[in-house]
Amino acid sequence: MQPEIISAAIRSMAETGVDYVKVGLFDESGLIQCIQQLEPTIRSLKKPVIAVIFADQLPQQKLIPLLAKSGFAGVMLDTARKDGQGLLNHLSVEALQQFVVEAKSAGLLCGLAGALRIEDIETLSPLQPDYLGFRSALCQQHRRTNLLDPELAKQIQTQLNVALPEVLAC
Numbered sequence: 001m002q003p004e005i006i007s008a009a010i011r012s013m014a015e016t017g018v019d020y021v022k023v024g025l026f027d028e029s030g031l032i033q034c035i036q037q038l039e040p041t042i043r044s045l046k047k048p049v050i051a052v053i054f055a056d057q058l059p060q061q062k063l064i065p066l067l068a069k070s071g072f073a074g075v076m077l078d079t080a081r082k083d084g085q086g087l088l089n090h091l092s093v094e095a096l097q098q099f100v101v102e103a104k105s106a107g108l109l110c111g112l113a114g115a116l117r118i119e120d121i122e123t124l125s126p127l128q129p130d131y132l133g134f135r136s137a138l139c140q141q142h143r144r145t146n147l148l149d150p151e152l153a154k155q156i157q158t159q160l161n162v163a164l165p166e167v168l169a170c
Contacts, residue, residue: 001028003037010038014047022050022076027057032066039070048073048109054080055090055114061099064106074109076133082144084136087114093123100127117142118156125164132160 006023013021023038025031035051042049051072053060056079067075077099079087087096096112103110112124113133124132138153140146 001026001030001034003034006034007038007041010041010045010049014045018047020048020050020073021045022052024052024054024078024080025060025063026054026080027060031060032063035063035066035070042071050074050076050109050111052076052078054078055087056081056085061102064102064108068106068108072108074111074130075103076111076113076131078133079114082115084115086116086120087112088120088123090114093127096124097127100129104130118152118159121156121159121163125160128164 010021010023025035049072051063051067051074053063053075055077064075077087077091077096079085079090091099100110100112109130111131111133112127112129113135115136116124116132116134117137121132134156136142136144137156138148140149
């Protein structure tokens with residue numbers, strides 16, 4: 001990972017006016033040093049930065065304390081491969097619960113994503129993440145490269161409002 005390039009990208013994205021900046025942290029050599037080198041950039045921003053780690057790359061939950069120490073506002077567990085295998089295909093509900101507890105104990109926002117389906121809301125909402133991330137479930141024919149379908153977005157929002165009103169749907 002190249003912290004100079006990532007820092008520049010973080011700053012550029014923050015300047016666009018987004019509410020949050022997400023940064024994918026892939027399981028590569030030098031990851032810990034990269035996170036440490038990103039700290040000055042992250043702390044200098046007015047926008048919160050969310051670290052994204054990946055369930056299909058052996059999630060680096062041991063990084064959670066370092067992420068909090070380095071100024072990240074949150075951590076999201078996602079899937080790197082976009083092959084239709086969702087988060088629940090890679091990790092058990094128990095492992096996801098542990099992730100949520102560890103993230104919140106470290107003072108981080110906590111999100112779950114990765115080919116989530118509307119049916120997953122019932123399983124994931126009791127874990128009390130701060131947010132759930134949807135993409136393919138919101139797209140026509142449930143293909144992430146297709147256009148967003150407003151009706152599917154309404155269905156997911158309705159289900160979230162029933163299951164866990166305080167969870168944000170992104």
